[in-house]
Amino acid sequence: MTRPGADVFLRNDWNVEEIIAIHDSPLLSLVARASAVHREFHDVDDVQKASLLSIKTGGCPEDCGYCPQSAHHKEVKLERVHMMSPDEVLAIAAKARAAGADRFCMGAAWRSVRDGREFDAVLAMVRGVREMGMEACVTLGMINAAQAGRLKEAGLTAYNHNLDTGPDYYDKIISTRTYDDRLETLKAVRGAGIEMCCGGIIGMGEGVADRAAMLATLARFDPHPESVPINALTPVKGTPLGDMPRVDSLDFVRMIATTRIVLPASRVRLSAGRSVLSREAQVLCMVAGANSIFYGEALLTTPNVEACADDALFAALGPQGACKAPDSPAGA
Numbered sequence: 001m002t003r004p005g006a007d008v009f010l011r012n013d014w015n016v017e018e019i020i021a022i023h024d025s026p027l028l029s030l031v032a033r034a035s036a037v038h039r040e041f042h043d044v045d046d047v048q049k050a051s052l053l054s055i056k057t058g059g060c061p062e063d064c065g066y067c068p069q070s071a072h073h074k075e076v077k078l079e080r081v082h083m084m085s086p087d088e089v090l091a092i093a094a095k096a097r098a099a100g101a102d103r104f105c106m107g108a109a110w111r112s113v114r115d116g117r118e119f120d121a122v123l124a125m126v127r128g129v130r131e132m133g134m135e136a137c138v139t140l141g142m143i144n145a146a147q148a149g150r151l152k153e154a155g156l157t158a159y160n161h162n163l164d165t166g167p168d169y170y171d172k173i174i175s176t177r178t179y180d181d182r183l184e185t186l187k188a189v190r191g192a193g194i195e196m197c198c199g200g201i202i203g204m205g206e207g208v209a210d211r212a213a214m215l216a217t218l219a220r221f222d223p224h225p226e227s228v229p230i231n232a233l234t235p236v237k238g239t240p241l242g243d244m245p246r247v248d249s250l251d252f253v254r255m256i257a258t259t260r261i262v263l264p265a266s267r268v269r270l271s272a273g274r275s276v277l278s279r280e281a282q283v284l285c286m287v288a289g290a291n292s293i294f295y296g297e298a299l300l301t302t303p304n305v306e307a308c309a310d311d312a313l314f315a316a317l318g319p320q321g322a323c324k325a326p327d328s329p330a331g332a
Contacts, residue, residue: 014219014262019212023258027250031288034257038289041264045318048267048292050103050137051096055125056083056118060109062141062176064164065240066204066233069109075238083108086124093129103135105160105294111177112142119147123154130155137197137227142177142185148192158195158227161185166213169206186221195226199269202255203233203247211255215262227292228266230255232273247273249281253288260289267292279313286317 022030038044063072070076093104106125113119122138129136138151139160151159164170167179189196200214218225232247252273259268270290274282282293 012220012222014216016212016216019215022261023208030257034260034288037261037264049101050294051101052105052294055106056108061111064174068236073239083118086121089125090128097132097134104129105137107139110141113140113147126154126156145188148188152192152194156194158197159189160197162199163214164200165206166210169210197227198225199229201231201233219262224263224266229269229271231271234272249277253284256285256290257288
């Protein structure tokens with residue numbers, strides 16, 4: 001199928017070899033092609049600011065090799081935070097809104113959602129964020145169809161549940177949840193009519209074929225995920241991937257551009273790992289098709305770009321006013 005009036009097709013039948021060929025094409029040609037696709041489907045000046053908050057931190061029973069919140073990684077120095085109250089979360093959401101965020105994302109370090117008091121609190125948070133006029137997104141681990149339905153009734157805009165990587169590399173990153181488990185949660189999200197926020201992480205030792213396989217899996221969803229976060233690994237000491245080298249900035253650009261071409265209508269989110277990119281590299285990612293950033297000085301438990309630097313970035317993209325770091329929102 002295709003967007004009316006567009007010259008670019010929305011495809012659900014991409015194969016890995018095609019995507020590898022796109023990814024490995026000459027960089028300037030790749031960025032030019034991705035930029036043209038971006039212009040077909042999006043307003044290039046529309047870069048969404050999303051704010052992310054950890055509402056329950058640490059103690060997760062999963063063993064994801066990249067994650068400092070895993071209870072398996074005993075050497076990680078992380079302060080556990082029990083479930084925040086709706087009032088606490090909504091106060092932070094209000095500050096994020098005042099600082100310019102129009103999407104507020106909430107993450108809890110759970111393997112899966114359990115019905116009860118804590119899930120009811122999440123539903124209250126979602127309702128409160130929506131009442132402020134912001135989009136609401138949560139990432140809570142695995143959910144079933146009934147729980148997805150309750151989130152939809154509360155007004156949830158999107159559910160984040162990343163694939164992390166391609167199916168063949170997945171078991172090298174996590175053993176406590178299968179790839180099919182992830183797909184089942186995404187099926188429940190789709191079935192409830194909630195937007196899908198689903199992407200992955202590069203720089204975990206995977207190859208280009210694994211990155212391409214992840215994008216091919218995402219492209220098979222019909223419709224494509226509305227939101228696709230592309231993260232670069234932030235190595236954390238004490239995790240199994242804590243000594244991995246940082247992703248080269250141009251590899252990040254290549255992944256953003258390839259994602260834009262394969263998933264033309266999706267909002268591509270320049271996510272974790274952005275803090276080590278220069279301002280110019282971030283702009284190049286936006287030229288290549290990224291049209292959202294996370295705004296705030298932490299992404300769950302890892303550092304993000306300082307708010308003042310983001311204000312300067314947006315001022316360079318188009319007049320946005322003076323830097324206002326003291327009022328900036330922060331994640332947990």
